[in-house]
Amino acid sequence: MENMLGLLTNFLTNTGYYMITPGHMVMMVVGMVFIYLGIAKHYEPLLLVPIGFGILVGNIPFFTGLGLGIYEQGSVLSLLYKGVTTGVYPALVFLGLGAMTDFSSLISRPILMLLGAAAQMGIFITFLGALALGFDLNQAASIGIIGGADGPTAIFISAQLAPNMIGTIAIAAYSYMALVPVIQPPIMRLLTTRKERLIRMEEPRVVSKKEKMIFPIVGFIICCLLAPAALPLLGMLFFGNLLKEAVVTERLAETARNAVIDTVTILLGVTVGASTQADVFLKWDSIKVFILGALSFAVATASGLIFAKIMNLFLKDKINPLLGAAGVSAVPDSARVVQVVGQEEDPTNFLLMHAMAPNVSGVIGSAIGAGVLWSFIG
Amino acid sequence: MGFDAITNQNGWAMALVGVSIVFSGLLILSLSIAQLHKILDIWEKKGDVYKKIVEKREQKAKKVQAYKDLTVTEWLEISVKQFNILVQAMDDPFALPVLLDVAQKRGLHRPHSALTEFLKIELIIPDGNGYYRWDKRVFRNILKKGEGQ
Numbered sequence: 149m150e151n152m153l154g155l156l157t158n159f160l161t162n163t164g165y166y167m168i169t170p171g172h173m174v175m176m177v178v179g180m181v182f183i184y185l186g187i188a189k190h191y192e193p194l195l196l197v198p199i200g201f202g203i204l205v206g207n208i209p210f211f212t213g214l215g216l217g218i219y220e221q222g223s224v225l226s227l228l229y230k231g232v233t234t235g236v237y238p239a240l241v242f243l244g245l246g247a248m249t250d251f252s253s254l255i256s257r258p259i260l261m262l263l264g265a266a267a268q269m270g271i272f273i274t275f276l277g278a279l280a281l282g283f284d285l286n287q288a289a290s291i292g293i294i295g296g297a298d299g300p301t302a303i304f305i306s307a308q309l310a311p312n313m314i315g316t317i318a319i320a321a322y323s324y325m326a327l328v329p330v331i332q333p334p335i336m337r338l339l340t341t342r343k344e345r346l347i348r349m350e351e352p353r354v355v356s357k358k359e360k361m362i363f364p365i366v367g368f369i370i371c372c373l374l375a376p377a378a379l380p381l382l383g384m385l386f387f388g389n390l391l392k393e394a395v396v397t398e399r400l401a402e403t404a405r406n407a408v409i410d411t412v413t414i415l416l417g418v419t420v421g422a423s424t425q426a427d428v429f430l431k432w433d434s435i436k437v438f439i440l441g442a443l444s445f446a447v448a449t450a451s452g453l454i455f456a457k458i459m460n461l462f463l464k465d466k467i468n469p470l471l472g473a474a475g476v477s478a479v480p481d482s483a484r485v486v487q488v489v490g491q492e493e494d495p496t497n498f499l500l501m502h503a504m505a506p507n508v509s510g511v512i513g514s515a516i517g518a519g520v521l522w523s524f525i526g
Numbered sequence: 527m528g529f530d531a532i533t534n535q536n537g538w539a540m541a542l543v544g545v546s547i548v549f550s551g552l553l554i555l556s557l558s559i560a561q562l563h564k565i566l567d568i569w570e571k572k573g574d575v576y577k578k579i580v581e582k583r584e585q586k587a588k589k590v591q592a593y594k595d596l597t598v599t600e601w602l603e604i605s606v607k608q609f610n611i612l613v614q615a616m617d618d619p620f621a622l623p624v625l626l627d628v629a630q631k632r633g634l635h636r637p638h639s640a641l642t643e644f645l646k647i648e649l650i651i652p653d654g655n656g657y658y659r660w661d662k663r664v665f666r667n668i669l670k671k672g673e674g675q
Contacts (some may be wrong), residue, residue: 258556265552272541279537282527287536359562366558502568509552516551520544 167209167314179203179421182323192481195299198414199322200442202421229419232314235307237416238300239380239480244409244438245479245511246388248482249400251357251363254505256352259459260471264509266455267475270295270448283433286310289521291437294321295444296514297478303420304381305518309525315423316434320441322420328481329488331442332449336473336489339453344460345493347468357393364389371516376525378519382512385400433463448476452506474503475508491509589648593664596647598672605640606649606668608632610660619657622650 179238182200186193212285217226231237275292286309302321306314368386374380391401452472460466476482483503490499629637644650649664
């Protein structure tokens, strides 16, 4: 009898119910909020649902030494997490992204690419902000990439420079990416006049198939010669796009934009979520990262808008400055936000296809920015 | 902490250079892509350009051959000289019917046949706007060939 009682006591003290701490509970609530936002509010559901569930997985308390936790050598979660820490998942996400993206709008009006460059100011101002708040160079560079609004790039660069911060940075980046429809519109309305928001864009010219096929090769060579550190990300992005545009490799493109990216998104989301264990995540530094993340999104959006207004001083055919907000590389969310804010003023003004140009150039710009910071510090 | 931390870690320079590199990269890409369709247009029309060059060469070869085959008869030599005098008195380029009219009025021998022959040997060449020009080089060559024969 005593033996049975001992076994039962031993079992009960080994359960999560016994070991759970307030920190775990807070993180579980955070995980549930992510799942709620994904399912009920449709904010980036493909990312927030796996990340939210990953947070639940990562915050079930257990005895260390059983080989269960994501930070324990040889555990299933740690093996899956290697895709994050080695930078494999972000590169594969870029492959799928390239195979999905149509660069026509950007090829037809390349000048809009500069808006994608302007929005990258968010990266460098956040980098400075992080340094000012006491983070070291590696951490500051990783935090800065949140301003690129590019989750995979933020994870990639954190894995290289500040592996202990991957979870925090990824959660901050994806949270703000999901909140693009909430964060951007007030800034867009504040920095533009009604007259500017009503500007109609010229119809883009038709882009030939040959141009679309040559673009990924030219883009890859120009960008990667300039910032070779961006090779894993931009190489995969342009390669994926070449598979899409080459027509003869449609089967590979189909796999990249469906099976590959879906599998990687699941693994990336769950493992990044699971990496946010309460003892690792609930720190003052995480709060600072979230504050800097919000700042970086605001700065990136404002930089794009202001640069568009500056361009209008010199351009004969004015561009709608709202497009500047799409330079934030949350694809295609920020382009959609531009469309929504533009249509609030004029329901017959369709800005989406124009906004895709700065949007995809923002992806290229943030990868170059990440490569540049990595080469400065790495 | 603060601005000192940025300065101590060379943050200002990194941010400034970083932004400049991102801008330069996308600017170069943007300029290159802006030229892409123009380069492709030239590339696609390369067949037409080659065709034009071949046509021009063939025309030249034909002209040389026609000139080699040409027998400068006494009638042709006289006609060429007479028409040369008429053309000098006319506007350049001139209207072919006007030249024919003048030649008939002056009583030149077989003016229709002469003009047909001149067009064949490209002594008279169309200017593309409905008028014609007198090719002085061909005129001199005919006279030279006539002397040789």
